[in-house]
Amino acid sequence: MTKLEEIEKAVAGLAPNDLARFREWFETFDGARFDEKIERDAASGKLDRLADQAIADFRKGRAREL
Numbered sequence: 001m002t003k004l005e006e007i008e009k010a011v012a013g014l015a016p017n018d019l020a021r022f023r024e025w026f027e028t029f030d031g032a033r034f035d036e037k038i039e040r041d042a043a044s045g046k047l048d049r050l051a052d053q054a055i056a057d058f059r060k061g062r063a064r065e066l
């Protein structure tokens with residue numbers, strides 16, 4: 001059995017309260033990982049092209065108020 005299969009089996013066997021606690025923990029964990037990746041991508045310049053395009057679209061009137 002792979003590590004992932006072991007984790008899947010363990011999660012499937014959690015009591016409802018423990019599953020809710022796990023879900024909350026995982027959402028926080030996953031969100032932090034995502035934020036770290038976005039920060040690395042922004043710092044490395046990977047998002048510059050997208051930002052430049054968004055600014056250009058805004059200046060051309062291709063934006064609307066939220």
